Amino acid sequence: MPTKTRLNFFPRLVMERPDIALCRVSTLITRAAELQGHANNVGANHHLVLKMLVNVGPCSQQTLSEELRIDRSVMVGIADDLQKAGYVSRERNPDDRRAYQVDITGAGKTALLHAESSVPKFLNDVFAALTAAERDQLTKILAKVLEID
Amino acid sequence: MPTKTRLNFFPRLVMERPDIALCRVSTLITRAAELQGHANNVGANHHLVLKMLVNVGPCSQQTLSEELRIDRSVMVGIADDLQKAGYVSRERNPDDRRAYQVDITGAGKTALLHAESSVPKFLNDVFAALTAAERDQLTKILAKVLEID
DNA sequence: TCAAGATGGTCTGTTATCAAACGATTGAGT
DNA sequence: ACTCAATCGTTTGATAACAGACCATCTTGA
Numbered sequence: 030m031p032t033k034t035r036l037n038f039f040p041r042l043v044m045e046r047p048d049i050a051l052c053r054v055s056t057l058i059t060r061a062a063e064l065q066g067h068a069n070n071v072g073a074n075h076h077l078v079l080k081m082l083v084n085v086g087p088c089s090q091q092t093l094s095e096e097l098r099i100d101r102s103v104m105v106g107i108a109d110d111l112q113k114a115g116y117v118s119r120e121r122n123p124d125d126r127r128a129y130q131v132d133i134t135g136a137g138k139t140a141l142l143h144a145e146s147s148v149p150k151f152l153n154d155v156f157a158a159l160t161a162a163e164r165d166q167l168t169k170i171l172a173k174v175l176e177i178d
Numbered sequence: 179m180p181t182k183t184r185l186n187f188f189p190r191l192v193m194e195r196p197d198i199a200l201c202r203v204s205t206l207i208t209r210a211a212e213l214q215g216h217a218n219n220v221g222a223n224h225h226l227v228l229k230m231l232v233n234v235g236p237c238s239q240q241t242l243s244e245e246l247r248i249d250r251s252v253m254v255g256i257a258d259d260l261q262k263a264g265y266v267s268r269e270r271n272p273d274d275r276r277a278y279q280v281d282i283t284g285a286g287k288t289a290l291l292h293a294e295s296s297v298p299k300f301l302n303d304v305f306a307a308l309t310a311a312e313r314d315q316l317t318k319i320l321a322k323v324l325e326i327d
Numbered sequence: 328t329c330a331a332g333a334t335g336g337t338c339t340g341t342t343a344t345c346a347a348a349c350g351a352t353t354g355a356g357t
Numbered sequence: 358a359c360t361c362a363a364t365c366g367t368t369t370g371a372t373a374a375c376a377g378a379c380c381a382t383c384t385t386g387a
Contacts (some may be wrong), residue, residue, distance in 0.1 A: 038230055038245045043321045046297065047306050047313065048207045048304055050320040051224055053247045056202040056374080057324070058197045059343095072200055081187050091365055098202045100345060100372060107327045127352045127365040148195065153199050158322045164196065171199040172192045173307045177205070205344080207371095240335055249375060254337060276335040276382045 061155050072144075074099055074107050079116060079141040082133040089128040116140055210304050221293075223248055223256050228265060228290040231282040238277040265289050 043050040062073070077097050082088060088096075094104040108131060111117040117139030122128045133141070156164055188194040190200040211222070231237060237245075242253050243253040257280060265286030272278040282290070305313055 036234055036241070036245050037248065039310075039324065040228065040321055041233075042229075042246075043324060044317055046222075046299060046301070047317045049226065050201060050317070050324060051207060052204040052222075054320055054323050055201040058236070060199060060375090061228060062197075065383095069265075073195075073201075077191065077198065080191070084190070085185055085187055096185050098188065098205075102346085102368080103344065117190055122365095123268055125353070125365080131367075132194070133182055151370070152195070152197060156323065158325055163319050163322070164223060166315050168193055168196045170308060170312050170316050170319075171196055173312070174203050174305065175188065175192060175199060176307055177369070199339090238335070250336070251338075251376085252374065255373095256338095271335095272333080273382070278336075 058155055076110060077146050078107055079133055079137050082117065082131065083138065083141060087130050087132040089122065090131060093127065093131065116165055181253055196293055210218040225258060225293050226261055228282055229288050231266065231280065232287065232290060236279050240277065240281060242280065250322065
């Protein structure tokens with residue numbers, strides 16, 4: 030039988046089109062997260078919302094979605110989920126009755142702590158091939174790319 | 179009126195969870211591509227298939243999808259599109275009648291050349307914030323992360 | 328030769344995401 | 358006071374991608 034040909038065409042593509050490589054890595058991350066169960070990248074959006082609420086206090090859905098780069102219409106579902114789980118409260122802002130005032134609850138803080146505890150392991154798995162220095166470089170480069178505001 | 183608060187919470191997230199930053203960058207790329215019309219990231223998959231066919235010759239859909247990290251079931255649609263456009267031929271492999279023999283046509287080569295010509299500008303726009311050295315670093319880091327075969 | 332498993336391509340259902348439109352509310356200008 | 362545009366949250370429709378099942382074909386091993 031014809032042995033499986035190893036083409037290794039992709040590395041060349043990475044050099045020529047890093048943008049596509051970025052997309053591939055990001056789907057790779059999603060898969061890795063799914064393998065590890067929840068609280069990593071599956072539910073990453075929920076995770077981020079809780080994290081932000083702890084760090085900056087009560088927010089409107091709009092603020093959350095702008096700051097976290099999550100679409101407004103997606104944020105609706107996330108807020109639904111978190112509220113249903115009892116992780117956030119969601120009251121109308123009395124000063125602006127269009128907006129909600131989303132805030133994290135005690136249960137939400139507990140859940141966040143639990144989720145956070147599994148993050149280091151996850152990152153280690155995803156970026157296993159990278160040295161600490163390379164991870165720092167990557168982080169800085171990504172921050173620069175995202176500085177589009 | 180209360181001035182729009184700039185929270186800048188996201189940079190902190192980039193430091194703590196580069197995996198999420200990667201995902202955000204990749205959606206950012208998709209958006210940028212859409213703004214610029216086609217032949218960049220919109221249709222990136224089609225582009226990649228043509229590019230690979232030129233470089234490695236006729237392939238089965240399976241080989242294309244493995245090498246390019248595109249799901250088999252997605253590859254079906256891509257091959258359909260390319261064939262319909264006259265950019266590839268698609269005949270059964272006589273040695274293995276399960277598999278197709280996908281090959282690029284003259285029209286496909288022309289289309290690829292045209293698409294390639296707009297890539298440098300696109301990459302420049304997406305990675306505008308990065309120096310040449312940083313782009314090299316990013317490319318190398320991505321290649322390393324993807325070295326999961 | 329024949330049965331069992333692997334492989335190539337396809338199709339269906341599910342999920343995540345975005346764009347666009349909508350009602351409700353707010354703010355600005357007149 | 359009144360109108361008009363902007364904003365907040367929501368819903369709907371569209372698209373991309375993946376998982377899983379499916380059939381046809383090939384390969385392996387008895």
